[in-house]
Structure formats: structure tokens, C-alpha cells
Amino acid sequence: MSKSIKVKGFLQDVGGASRVTKLREENFAKGSPIPDPHDPIRELADKLHPEHMIFKVVDIREASPSSRVFRFESADGHIPVFQSGQYVNFRLQIGESLLSRPYTISSAPYEARGEHPFFEITVRRNVPYLVPDYLFENVKVGDELEGALPFGFFYWEPMRDSREIVALAGGSGITPFHSMAKEIANGKMKGCKLTILYGSVKANDIVLKDELAAIEKACPDVKVVHVLSDEPDWPGEKGFITREIIEKYSTPDCTYMFCGPLPMFRFVKKALDDMGVPVRRFRHDVVNNPADVSTLPGYPKGTEEKTFKITVVRGIHEDVIDAKASEPVAVALERAAIKIDTHCRNGECGFCRSHLLEGEIFVSPIGDGRRRMDKEMGWFHACSSWPLSDLKIKIPIM
Ligand SMILES: Cc1cc2nc3c(=O)[nH]c(=O)nc-3n(C[C@H](O)[C@H](O)[C@H](O)COP(=O)(O)OP(=O)(O)OC[C@H]3O[C@@H](n4cnc5c(N)ncnc54)[C@H](O)[C@@H]3O)c2cc1C
Ligand code: FES
Incomplete structure (x- = not known):
């Protein structure tokens, strides 16, 4: 039975408030005249989410012929809390240039809170690129990189999004959904069902292919559909992620989440617009600037x-x-x-x-x-x- 709240009446309530005020005044009077520089809440926030951290590379492995997973641990074992879809920002010095680059965390949030907390990024290197070239050629196990996390607003939010999620991914845009799939397979994000429509050119371009297959096998709530645009003998879906393919794997009122390159974003956005999907049901990650302004x-x-x-x-x-x-x-x-x-x-x-x-x-x-x-x-x-x-x-x- 719920306990009813007793309203004492206007005068008694105001009288009560004046007692609190009096107590505060007495406490102020007893306090030191020298201002206390400590702000415990700010100090705790800075400790949990430092502006800069040093992360040590503890493992590097292939995620496809052109992509690699870099695993990081922090010096004091603390990794700030993040959600699937958020990114880490690394600061690098390459030659004379001082750079920073964002990489979505491809491991799951629960892995950053275990006995050996870590997080991973998965970096794709296709045409001659600056930072992926640097990471592939120069960074090795034992090296330390400066960075900070988490950033970004591209994550599933239970108050806003449906538990039926259709992810639309291209290239390295698979990383937030790999993290999410792992989280779901580990029993987090209760009740969520994730269908990933993952567009690649050829089978060799699929990033984290084996990892995705293993999650799908272990967890009935995760389904991965590869859509290949240039692999004539591919037994699955072929071509681009069209309106027809999206409709085939959608459920009523599902939330669509997109992460991938700009041309694919334009294509997918048009398909969803044609389907009449309202803006509130379409979430997308920030899209990189085009190479040619x-x-x-x-x-x-x-x-x-x-x-x-x-x-x-x-x-x-x-x-x-x-x-x-x-x-x-x-x-x-x-x-x-x-x-x-x-x-x-x-x-x-x-x-x-x-x-x-x-x-x-x-x-x-x-x-x-x-x-x-x-x-x-x-x-x-x-x-x-x-x-x-x-x-x-x-x-x-x-
Ligand atoms: C939110 C977010 C998440 C991302 N997550 C991932 C991910 O999970 N995996 C992934 O692989 N990628 C991811 N990316 C892309 C990633 O951040 C890099 O953009 C990508 O790795 C390519 O890096 P780049 O520096 O080579 O090219 P770009 O980031 O495209 O930058 C190239 C720019 O550097 C300039 N440049 C060239 N030479 C120099 C120089 N000497 N000094 C200074 N500037 C120079 C070029 O003119 C060009 O403008 C993400 C991007 C965003 C925005
Ligand atoms: S880096 Fe985000 S607005 Fe420029």
C-alpha cells in the first residue's frame, strides 16, 4: 500500500522552511572564513572522466585484410564509463603535425568494467590515408597513446528508442553495432533485438566478419545480414542497401541507426524518407566531411x-x-x-x-x-x- 504524503498546511510548511534557513545560517557562522578550494563533485567527475588519459596498446589483431583491432588498457586500470556507439578521441603527433582523430569504441561497455578492463577500436585502412597509415606502420604492442573518452551522442537510449533496432552500416561504420551486439549478447540492453544490415563491396572488405558471426551464433537477438555490392557469387543479399532490403528486415516501429560513409548516408536517408520513416525513428552518427569540398x-x-x-x-x-x-x-x-x-x-x-x-x-x-x-x-x-x-x-x- 502506498504511503500518503501529509501536507502540513501553508503556515507549518513555511515555518519548517524558516527553521532550515536558521540552521543554515548557524552552520555558515561556524564555517571557516577562508574559502575551501575543494569541489568534491568536480574532483570526482575529473577523476572518473579525465580530460586526458594515457592508454597502452596491449593487443593488435586483424579484423579483415584492410582493418585492425587495437586493444588498450589504461595505466591505473580505470576506463571511463561509455555506451556502445560513443568514441574515443586520440591525440597524435605525426611528423610536424599535431592531430586528433575520433574512433568509435568497437568493444562492449561491459568489457571496460571487468577484472582486466580494456577497450578496443577497429581501424580501416583503404586508400592512402594519414592516421590509419600511421597506426598500422608505427604503433605496436606496448606503445602508449594519449586520448580521452567517451564522446558522441550516437547510442541507443531506452527512453527514446525502440527495443527493435535495425542497424544500417557501411565499411568501418560497423564498429558501434559490433559493440552493441556484444553488449546484447552479454545480457545487457535487456529485451533489445538487433538486426544489422551491413553493406560492403566484396566479402574481403567485411570488417569483424568472424567476430560478428560468432556473436550471431551465440545470441538469437542479434542478426547480421551482409549486403555485397560487387560479389556476383555471394549467396546472400546483393547490391546496395535499398528500400526493399530495409523493408524486408524491418519490424513495425523499429529504430533505424545508421553509421557509414557520406554517399551511403545520402542513399539510405532517401530510402527511409521514401518509406515515410519519421525523424524520431532514424538515428545517425556524424558523417565525415567529403574528401573533395x-x-x-x-x-x-x-x-x-x-x-x-x-x-x-x-x-x-x-x-x-x-x-x-x-x-x-x-x-x-x-x-x-x-x-x-x-x-x-x-x-x-x-x-x-x-x-x-x-x-x-x-x-x-x-x-x-x-x-x-x-x-x-x-x-x-x-x-x-x-x-x-x-x-x-x-x-x-x-
Ligand atoms: C565519430 C567518428 C568515429 C569514427 N570511427 C571510426 C572507426 O571506428 N574506424 C575507422 O577506421 N575510422 C573511424 N572514423 C574515421 C577516422 O576518425 C579517420 O577519419 C580515418 O581513420 C581517416 O583518418 P585520416 O587522418 O587518414 O583521414 P581524415 O580523417 O579524412 O583526415 C584527412 C585530413 O588530414 C589532412 N592531412 C593530410 N596530411 C596531413 C598532415 N601531414 N598534417 C595534417 N593534416 C593532414 C588531409 O588533408 C585531410 O583533410 C571515425 C570518424 C568519426 C567522425
Ligand atoms: S570537432 Fe566537433 S565541431 Fe569541430
């Missing part, structure tokens, strides 16, 4: 060939650096070894927020996460803005 709608074609100067103001310091029009402002800063904090690298999180003092920039229309007031006051996100002229910008001191 001139393909973005509204970009003044021909400008991408040019090079500009950027005057970078940090406090009382001013540096003048070169910037290719074809690269975001954050990349120009990184090349010049000027520290800029980046996380999502697609205009959404705001960590790279900078102030445009002079000049003209092109802002990506894909992930312009700026607030209206920021736009009006000349703030921009350096990771997803390209110079259209010489610039003068002010960035935070790091």
Missing part, C-alpha cells in the same frame, strides 16, 4: 585550387600560416602544429569553435551545428569550415 552544395567551384594565408590569434600571440582552400581550417592549424581541440570533426560538437575576425569562409551545410547567435557573431567550427580568402581568426589557447 567542391562536391558540397554551395561551394564556389574553382576556389579549391587556391592557397590562402591565415593569421591565427591565440591570446597575445599571432602566427601566419598557409592554408589550402581544399582543406578545413582545422587541418591547416594541425599541419602548422598549432593545437586545436577537435572531436567529431564534422561541425557538430563545437570543441573546435573559433572566432572569424577577418575574411570569408565556407561552412559545410552537412553538419553546421552552430547556434544562431554564434553564426551572427562570427563564430565558426574550424573542422568543417574552409577558407575562401585570407583569414584572421582567434582560437582558444590550449
